[in-house]
Amino acid sequence: MPDTLLYRPQHFYRYDSYDRTLVAERVEQFRDQVRRRLAGELTEEQFKPLRLTNGLYLQLHAYMLRIAVPYGTLSSRQLRKLADISRKYDRGYGHFTTRQNLQLNWIKLEDAPDALAELAEVDMHAMQTSGNCIRNVTADHYAGAAIDEIEDPRIWCEIVRQWSTLHPEFTFLPRKFKIAITGSPNDRAAVRVHDIGLRLWRNEAGEVGFEVIVGGGLGRTPMIGKTLREFLPKEELLAYLEATLRVYNRYGRRDNLYKARIKILVHEIGAEKMREEVEAEYASTRDGALKLPAETIEAITQQFAPPVLPVRPPVSGLVEAQRLSDPDFALWLKSNVAPHRVPGHAIVTASLKPAGAPPGDASAVQMEGVADIADAYSQGELRVSHEQNLIFPHVAIEDLPQVYKSLAALGFAEANVGKITDIIACPGLDYCALANARSIPVAQRISNHFAGLARQHDIGDLKIKISGCINACGHHHVGHIGILGVDKNGVELYQLSVGGDVDFGQTAIGTILGPAVTADKVVEAVDTLVNTYLDNRSTGERFVDTFRRIGAQPFKERVYAAV
Amino acid sequence: MAKNLSGDLQVASANRLVDGVVVWLDDAGQWTDRLARAAVSREARASEILLERARAEGFGVIEPYLVAVSEDEDGTLEPLSLRERIRASGLTFDAIAADAVRYA
Numbered sequence: 070m071p072d073t074l075l076y077r078p079q080h081f082y083r084y085d086s087y088d089r090t091l092v093a094e095r096v097e098q099f100r101d102q103v104r105r106r107l108a109g110e111l112t113e114e115q116f117k118p119l120r121l122t123n124g125l126y127l128q129l130h131a132y133m134l135r136i137a138v139p140y141g142t143l144s145s146r147q148l149r150k151l152a153d154i155s156r157k158y159d160r161g162y163g164h165f166t167t168r169q170n171l172q173l174n175w176i177k178l179e180d181a182p183d184a185l186a187e188l189a190e191v192d193m194h195a196m197q198t199s200g201n202c203i204r205n206v207t208a209d210h211y212a213g214a215a216i217d218e219i220e221d222p223r224i225w226c227e228i229v230r231q232w233s234t235l236h237p238e239f240t241f242l243p244r245k246f247k248i249a250i251t252g253s254p255n256d257r258a259a260v261r262v263h264d265i266g267l268r269l270w271r272n273e274a275g276e277v278g279f280e281v282i283v284g285g286g287l288g289r290t291p292m293i294g295k296t297l298r299e300f301l302p303k304e305e306l307l308a309y310l311e312a313t314l315r316v317y318n319r320y321g322r323r324d325n326l327y328k329a330r331i332k333i334l335v336h337e338i339g340a341e342k343m344r345e346e347v348e349a350e351y352a353s354t355r356d357g358a359l360k361l362p363a364e365t366i367e368a369i370t371q372q373f374a375p376p377v378l379p380v381r382p383p384v385s386g387l388v389e390a391q392r393l394s395d396p397d398f399a400l401w402l403k404s405n406v407a408p409h410r411v412p413g414h415a416i417v418t419a420s421l422k423p424a425g426a427p428p429g430d431a432s433a434v435q436m437e438g439v440a441d442i443a444d445a446y447s448q449g450e451l452r453v454s455h456e457q458n459l460i461f462p463h464v465a466i467e468d469l470p471q472v473y474k475s476l477a478a479l480g481f482a483e484a485n486v487g488k489i490t491d492i493i494a495c496p497g498l499d500y501c502a503l504a505n506a507r508s509i510p511v512a513q514r515i516s517n518h519f520a521g522l523a524r525q526h527d528i529g530d531l532k533i534k535i536s537g538c539i540n541a542c543g544h545h546h547v548g549h550i551g552i553l554g555v556d557k558n559g560v561e562l563y564q565l566s567v568g569g570d571v572d573f574g575q576t577a578i579g580t581i582l583g584p585a586v587t588a589d590k591v592v593e594a595v596d597t598l599v600n601t602y603l604d605n606r607s608t609g610e611r612f613v614d615t616f617r618r619i620g621a622q623p624f625k626e627r628v629y630a631a632v
Numbered sequence: 633m634a635k636n637l638s639g640d641l642q643v644a645s646a647n648r649l650v651d652g653v654v655v656w657l658d659d660a661g662q663w664t665d666r667l668a669r670a671a672v673s674r675e676a677r678a679s680e681i682l683l684e685r686a687r688a689e690g691f692g693v694i695e696p697y698l699v700a701v702s703e704d705e706d707g708t709l710e711p712l713s714l715r716e717r718i719r720a721s722g723l724t725f726d727a728i729a730a731d732a733v734r735y736a
Contacts, residue, residue: 107649127647127694129718130652130719130722130723132651132652160730178649432729432732432733433731498715509725510725559714
């Protein structure tokens with residue numbers, strides 16, 4: 070039965086008075102900075118770093134507020150507040166990003182402090198969503214529910230959040246710094262393409278610790294991270310992170326923006342030298358103040374105590390009957406529903422990729438609808454995925470038909486998760502001041518072309534990722550098919566790559582296929598890539614498996630013969 | 633008559649400080665959100681003067697700069713670069729409506 074409690078316990082970190090005071094003081098500080106800017110007491114040069122520190126960018130048409138969603142976890146109450154803020158201070162919609170954040174694209178400067186004050190009411194903020202600091206830590210979007218999870222990674226995300234928030238030593242790093250954590254062997258957090266990726270695993274002695282992966286990243290110079298530590302005891306995490314950041318802060322390049330990320334440092338000095346430097350620094354700090362006491366870890370762990378879910382039958386007659394009578398529901402069960410660690414429950418993904426829609430966008434009404442569904446069927450909890458979808462982590466199997474029906478009413482029940490229309494796309498040149506080419510219209514055309522669900526499911530798992538510039542917010546390097554928009558003499562062209570991946574152990578940077586194609590040829594090129602795969606696949610092979618077996622040449626030949 | 637695509641024609645643009653809205657400097661030295669009302673410089677020296685004027689009027693805007701435009705025979709202005717055309721005309725797709733429930 071649906072749970073309609075108006076108030077429920079929260080199964081993730083709740084701000085304490087320290088957090089609340091810090092965020093509230095920051096809002097008032099920014100309010101005064103905005104007042105002084107509007108009064109002409111601050112120049113734009115003086116003000117720009119202050120607004121960026123509070124997540125406020127200037128884009129092509131307006132200011133954009135990037136709101137941190139810590140480790141992608143949201144309560145229904147928080148999502149309702151985001152909807153409310155988007156309606157009150159923006160244009161009534163928001164864009165969920167590849168960093169599990171939410172961007173509002175039409176914020177007025179004069180309204181930004183009020184929007185931040187309202188965010189603070191639900192324990193949220195926009196700090197460290199810009200600037201050369203440690204950004205919002207991202208996590209597996211199935212965290213706390215995944216059947217393959219060893220430990221909930223959000224406990225460690227929260228510990229890192231507390232350590233890194235306004236950390237005075239790491240506020241002016243050579244460049245921005247992104248950390249991702251997974252608690253499962255099947256990486257869903259892309260940990261090998263982050264500045265630091267952390268993978269929780271259990272060693273032969275039965276102890277759980279971290280594999281520490283450093284120097285991954287996408288952007289202009291894509292790199293797969295190197296393992297600096299195979300196994301780090303959990304209580305030593307902050308000391309090791311601090312040592313790594315110190316080495317980066319000391320040796321990272323500040324003379325060249327394009328060579329300033331830690332991946333360049335690791336590449337230039339080599340993983341071995343990086344490890345030596347980090348371990349030397351670590352040796353001096355490992356038993357210091359950053360060694361986490363067991364009671365501290367336990368206190369944070371308690372905050373993430375999972376909801377008590379009654380064990381239920383793994384099969385529901387209602388679900389099975391609808392599976393047989395409703396082909397779209399059957400496909401949805403296959404693609405949008407994942408196993409839960411508690412029998413009789415499931416993880417459900419709401420696809421923010423209905424045919425032809427801007428990927429990751431949700432209206433205020435849709436956000437409120439999702440919050441209602443979370444309250445009724447998912448313990449009031451949600452996750453944002455880096456693939457720009459929303460996740461209900463705790464749904465009883467018997468409630469799946471009702472969740473499907475409710476999502477369908479919102480337009481979020483497309484049975485396409487992991488399929489060719491579940492496209493990641495950055496905002497691109499329609500919004501972004503850095504972009505060279507549009508992303509969203511390209512995604513829309515591909516989505517419309519492949520809209521038929523039967524064909525999508527025949528094609529199988531295929532991830533398309535689109536970026537409007539080399540900064541790679543759309544993760545194009547690790548798309549099974551990657552699309553990068555470039556500007557050549559004022560004309561938008563799109564460079565195609567194939568074979569990228571972020572599945573754990575299979576992380577790969579895609580192979581550039583050849584010369585970029587014009588915007589009007591992108592759909593045709595993607596269609597040709599898909600047909601090449603279909604003509605060559607062996608039983609059970611996904612697109613990327615076939616690519617690995619036959620290489621890029623057959624794809625290249627067919628695409629350039631076609632376009 | 634063909635458009636003037638030489639890049640000699642320029643307007644001064646910026647984003648309005650208070651809300652980020654795209655604006656252009658008009659002949660009266662005011663910032664307008666209508667490109668059609670923008671003051672147009674037609675040669676290099678005039679462009680320098682236009683930019684200086686834009687900066688002098690820069691109190692309520694952010695970082696004015698020059699934008700190359702074309703002009704039709706009826707006087708309609710259009711930025712030459714896609715980026716500036718998007719700034720002038722808005723999104724090139726339909727954004728989701730605030731009250732949207734199902735995306736059509």
